[in-house]
């Protein structure tokens with residue numbers, strides 16, 4: 001079995017890994033770290049939740065610590081969302097601190113002053129493209145000392161949405177550098193980009209692009225559009241798992257969150273129209289269990305690492321099949337298990353076919369529990385609310401939850417006023433049965449592959465839109 005020591009990492013990094021509880025390298029780490037340490041370009045594909053972040057951060061830290069260079073940024077990591085950039089920077093701090101390799105977090109939605117200072121002094125820039133371009137325009141970032149470029153979620157970073165910013169950033173980077181691309185899905189522009197910008201890359205493919213998380217148990221329901229909310233409420237009743245719900249639009253996320261909240265669930269929402277402070281509070285509250293449910297757009301689909309998410313619900317199917325793989329990958333990370341339920345209404349069947357084509361798996365169908373009381377009550381409530389908007393009918397389960405909350409308050413000697421009953425969110429009052437386990441470090445067997453990169457070229461398929 002490969003060990004971190006076999007990968008020729010320095011003692012200081014080995015200590016940091018030990019402190020982080022990383023006992024053995026995961027397969028992508030075992031296979032991508034050696035070529036990256038040797039200075040080669042790398043294209044790394046491995047399933048969600050299998051440690052790709054450390055696979056690119058460890059070689060960077062090692063390289064920068066071993067070879068002192070000019071002051072200022074020497075490595076640049078680009079990520080598609082602020083939350084993911086924050087997370088990568090936090091992981092960098094875990095490994096880089098003792099080696100004096102520091103990160104400058106450059107993301108939108110917060111002030112630029114502090115970023116300008118760290119951009120001058122720190123060695124690794126972890127950025128979302130838009131804000132980095134702002135700094136380039138204002139002359140507060142210099143990238144001419146960059147030795148290593150990482151595109152995390154490379155296929156997303158290279159799609160049309162980021163193209164203009166990425167082109168501007170690339171034009172400011174030295175031509176001679178090391179480039180590392182990582183993702184669980186490698187489609188679309190990746191092959192073209194690699195041909196144009198990488199030199200003889202090591203293609204490390206632990207899992208074929210599009211492979212879903214191994215321990216995620218997946219299922220699909222076929223509700224009508226109007227049955228999706230009743231179905232979600234019924235599913236939330238089945239367990240107390242931390243649940244991440246994906247909707248197609250920001251407005252739908254708001255609507256779903258509102259209904260869940262009225263039904264007594266502790267729920268937060270995250271999408272691009274919310275302020276950075278609201279986004280951070282939502283994610284932090286979801287991580288620490290304040291909220292049992294997080295309703296999100298695809299902004300939360302990629303890279304976000306919350307150990308205890310037990311259930312991912314695709315309230316709407318994603319339009320791009322790759323996003324399905326990433327959404328599902330928010331659960332069942334590392335050694336954890338999890339469940340993913342997808343709601344495919346008749347209009348969404350073509351999307352389901354695309355997903356099944358990409359993942360090369362037919363999703364098992366499960367019957368919509370139409371005879372469940374919660375389902376029927378919510379169906380009735382929403383029909384009534386539609387017939388007479390503003391009538392104020394409460395979502396299914398609301399009254400029962402209020403009663404439960406009042407009883408709970410009475411037991412605790414609380415006043416039991418309406419406000420307290422609402423705030424207590426009785427539906428998730430039992431705490432999260434699934435929480436607290438955390439990640440068991442990767443077991444031995446999984447890391448048993450050879451340290452030699454596997455040269456496989458099947459990652460270059462065209463994205464279907």
Ligand SMILES: Nc1ncnc2c1ncn2[C@@H]1O[C@H](COP(=O)(O)OP(=O)(O)OP(=O)(O)O)[C@@H](O)[C@H]1O
Pocket residue numbers: 021022023024025026029046047048049050051052053054183184302303304305329330333334439440441442
């Ligand atoms: N060798 C290891 N031993 C134990 N835990 C690890 C190891 N490597 C990574 N982890 C942990 O596993 C979790 C998942 O890692 P990471 O976020 O890097 O996955 P990923 O492959 O980038 O997933 P995604 O495709 O969703 O972005 C993190 O909590 C990380 O700290």
Ligand SMILES: [Mg+2]
Pocket residue numbers: 052053152303
């Ligand atoms: Mg990742």
